[in-house]
Amino acid sequence: MQTALVQESALSFRAVSKRFGSRMAVDRLDLEVGRGEVFGFLGPNGAGKTTTMRMALGLIKPTSGCVEVLGRDVQLEGRRVLPHVGPLVETPALYPHLSGRTNLRIFGAELGRVSAARIESLLELTALDERQDDRVSSYSLGMRQRLGLAVALLHDPELLILDEPANGLDPAGIREIRALLRQLRDQGKTVFLSSHVLGEVGRVCDRVAILRQGALVYSGRVDALLSEAGYFEVKVAEVDSALAWIREQAWGRSARLDKDGTIVSPSPSGRGRELNSTLSAAGFIPDAIGPRQRDLEAVFLELTEGRP
Amino acid sequence: MKLRRQRPTWVLVVVGVLLLGLAMLLLAADPAVAFARHSLWASSVYQLLLVVQLMFAAGAGLILLTTTSRLVGMEYSFGTIRVILARGTGRIQLFLAKLASALVLALMLLIGYWLLVALGTAILVLHQAGSLTPLTELPGVVWVNLGQALLSCAISAGSCVVVGVTISTLARSVTGGMLVSVLFFPIDNALDLILIQLHRIAVPGPWVWVSDFLLGPSLNHLPTLLTSGREVSAGALPAPILHFSLAATLLVVVCWLVTLTLLAALALARRDVLA
Known part of the structure; x- marks a missing residue:
């Protein structure tokens, strides 16, 4: 296992474990994601990726250990630090009976500082501007995924935690997401993403971590791994x-x-x-x-x- | 907006208005409601109040329980709770925001309902008496009782909101929340009826007291207690066996609501969000 020393962490897991009953979902995970990098998080289904991401977002409390987001313990200072994080966990969570635009307006209103112009630009960025007034229930999985990504980007977050962002997208959509992730990296954002599209991870990520049955089996640069x-x-x-x-x-x-x-x-x-x-x-x-x-x-x- | 764009919300409102309209028509045909006769003005108002209050307890209760359950449960069912919480919204803050939204909704329903009742009553009085004099010349005590009836409706609506929000928070889904909260009052009213029957056949036991600690029957009995036993009691609904005093009944209601609120807030604060 190879680990790289990261000077400034956007996200760090320190001996983090999560147990659900008798099952150890995540086992003493130590991981650092540096600021400004695109970090891939890999593992087969049930390896503990989503649990790890949920712990980073304060949705699940670790059984032991500590998760720091942008330098702060997310369990203790979540309300202070999470407004700087853009989440996309598993399938996009949206209101299906409302339009794409209304979804963005509602989530924007909950954040309290999202302009109409920002919503416009995100609809354009995610290529949803033509279907913005249609109900989300009529969207394809790929469109929902793109809208979920727009929700994550609403408040221009410093750190993006994206669980399978390419899920359900066609090749053109995957290419668009790849370009978007590179654009975000160029803007200095940190992206922590899980994916099962390994080729995509290899193309966009600087470093990767691989999880097996809740334990870290590799963390380091993609080129060194390959x-x-x-x-x-x-x-x-x-x-x-x-x-x-x-x-x-x-x-x-x-x-x-x-x-x-x-x-x-x-x-x-x-x-x-x-x-x-x-x-x-x-x-x-x-x-x-x-x-x-x-x-x-x-x-x-x-x-x-x-x-x- | 989340609820406004949902069809069930409007279906419930339309059905509610139609049922109220139907009730007003039936009341117009009721011989006990006779605004044309001066001696029956006050009793007509009380008869009217009895019906509309009973309708509010049942109808508005159902609307509020299902609507508030959807308001909270949809965040779990759609998974949007994880987006809201992952943005740094505090869990207690979210719970209180939902509770406040639901209370505003209840207030709107209460105001809307009573405005419709006022309008229907005015039309009924005009139809029967030719003018609004039977209302303008009502004795002061009737207006006081009307205010007390309104207060009991407000307490009942507030209780439904707390029950709906807390149970949905505990159930963490639209279906589960709606099912349990809609069944909550029928179950404790049914339990009260069983206790009353046991009491009638003189089976000794602690249920004599248990009955007074149930939320639904306490709310049912509240109008009678508030109006000191005047004719505005929702007599068709089961009441506690021993009849606590007004203060004790209010204390029972408050204890229920505080306990439910604390349980839900604690559960939301402590449990992992797996939606």
């Missing part, structure tokens, strides 16, 4: 003999064959250049050599289900 340090992918014509030759070398005993016929091998010096020259000298001219990059889905499954 790269298999010191390993290279080698494409060569004589796969079997090349692999056998590499394995005979002292530096190459851990080399293996990937499913697609690519050799995954270390290098004598840790650099691809030496691997290329060594193989060429042995008579195996590589067609291509590149650093080994793992698929996020494979890493996710490996960490959450123990698959190789």
Whole structure:
């Protein structure tokens, strides 16, 4: 498990546990989300992601430990700090018998400082301006999701806590959300999002945390998670003999064959250049050599289900 | 706005107005309501009051219990409570805001209902007597009793609001909240009827006292106590067996409301929001 030191935290979990009866939903979670970063929170269904997010929003009290939002204990100072947080927890919570615009007006009125112009701009941003006067009950899941996001953004929050924001969106909608998240990051906002669309997480998040059965199994940079340090992918014509030759070398005993016929091998010096020259000298001219990059889905499954 | 845009709200209002209109028509045909005869002016008013007060207790009670249950329960059923609380709204603050909104609603209903009753009465008097003289020349005590009847209606409406809001907060859903709060008064009235029957067949026991501690029967008996036994009692509804004094009955009502409020506020403050 890799953890990065974060200088200034927007969100931090300190030994946080939550127990529901005999079931431990979250187990001694330690996590830091730095200000201004887009942080991905991954885990299979039932891993404790939503419980963790609810604890960050003060909706659920931790059994033990402490959750700090923007530097303050959310249980003790929630009323002071939560107005700076934009939440989207699970399915968007909306009034289905009211229009999209009226929903924004009602939630805006509860916050007390949202202008009509802000509502207009959010309807435009979430591409709901054409259906703003229709009842939410007639909206598709994707439209509801976008309206839920608009509700979360109403008061221009410093920190966004988004549970599956891409849920129910079509590819175009997912791309729009991705662009929106990048735009928010550029504005200096902190985004803590959970998602099961792993490709999206890889594209927009700086760092990720992976939860399995309530316990943290990884926290760190996405590129560090995906790269298999010191390993290279080698494409060569004589796969079997090349692999056998590499394995005979002292530096190459851990080399293996990937499913697609690519050799995954270390290098004598840790650099691809030496691997290329060594193989060429042995008579195996590589067609291509590149650093080994793992698929996020494979890493996710490996960490959450123990698959190789 | 959340309630105004819901069809059941308007259906209840329209049904309520139609039923009141029907009651006024039936009262116009009632021989006990005769504003044309000077000697029956006051008794006609009391007869009218008896009916409209009974209608308010049953009808407005039902409207307030279902509406306030929806007002609170919808936040749980739609999950919007998590958006509201996750924005830093205090739980007690939210509970009190809901209670205040529901009380305003009750006040509006009370004012609207009595304005309609006043209008219907004026039309009835004009129809029977040709002028409003039977109302303008009523003895002062009748107006005092009218004010007392209005006060008992206000207490009854306030109690329904507290019952509706607190039970929905405890139930955490529209369906559960509405079901339990609508059944609350029929159950304690039914319990009172059972206790009365036991008392009549002279089965000794503590129910003689229990009856006086029930909320519904105490509210039913309140008009009689407030008007010192005049003819404005909602006599068709079950009352406590022993009949506490006015102060004691009010204390019972207040205790019920405070207990329910504390229970709901405590539950909202302590429980996790999983909606």
